[in-house]
Amino acid sequence: MALTLISFATNFMLLLSLLVIASATDGGYVPKPDLHKPKLDEEKLLSTKIAIQGLVYCKSGSKLTPLEGAVTRITCEAVDEYGFETTPFTFLSDTSDAEGFFFATLCPSEVANNSKLKQECKVFLELSPSETCNVPTDINKGITGSDLLPNSYRFLNHKKMKLYTVGPFYFTT
Numbered sequence: 001m002a003l004t005l006i007s008f009a010t011n012f013m014l015l016l017s018l019l020v021i022a023s024a025t026d027g028g029y030v031p032k033p034d035l036h037k038p039k040l041d042e043e044k045l046l047s048t049k050i051a052i053q054g055l056v057y058c059k060s061g062s063k064l065t066p067l068e069g070a071v072t073r074i075t076c077e078a079v080d081e082y083g084f085e086t087t088p089f090t091f092l093s094d095t096s097d098a099e100g101f102f103f104a105t106l107c108p109s110e111v112a113n114n115s116k117l118k119q120e121c122k123v124f125l126e127l128s129p130s131e132t133c134n135v136p137t138d139i140n141k142g143i144t145g146s147d148l149l150p151n152s153y154r155f156l157n158h159k160k161m162k163l164y165t166v167g168p169f170y171f172t173t
Helices: 002-024
Strands: 049-060 063-066 071-079 089-092 101-106 116-127 153-156 161-172
Touching: 049 071, 049 116, 071 101, 089 101, 116 161
Parallel strands: 049 161
Antiparallel strands: 049 063, 049 101, 071 089, 071 116, 153 161
């Protein structure tokens, strides 16, 4: 009987010491927590200069008139250096010309705080110079934002840029 108690006590102490050793390690059989930063999907990051072009019109009844001096807003999703989403990056186009044509460019190096732009960008109507034709419409998503679709650009080799075309957009009276 004494031998059984000594054997039990020895086995108990051995088991207890193994538990202490196992708890002092990095978790043993327990999976390690996933603490690495998220991988950036490089294909979804903007790596070259982009350009956006389109037309803005004043729509009064059935009459369309090119709107000179209109401005559009481009907003792109961005991620920080660790791959986490940050505040979207927004910039304005140049004013449209006498034909209603607007043009905007963005180079990834223009983005502040080491953020990287994702290809998820939208173009919105921002400003009409007209006092009478200044109500934006959602035709071609002028209010909700026209998406710059990943495969909807032409690559201009001589300028090394992706050229997107949106719209036309319309203000109304």
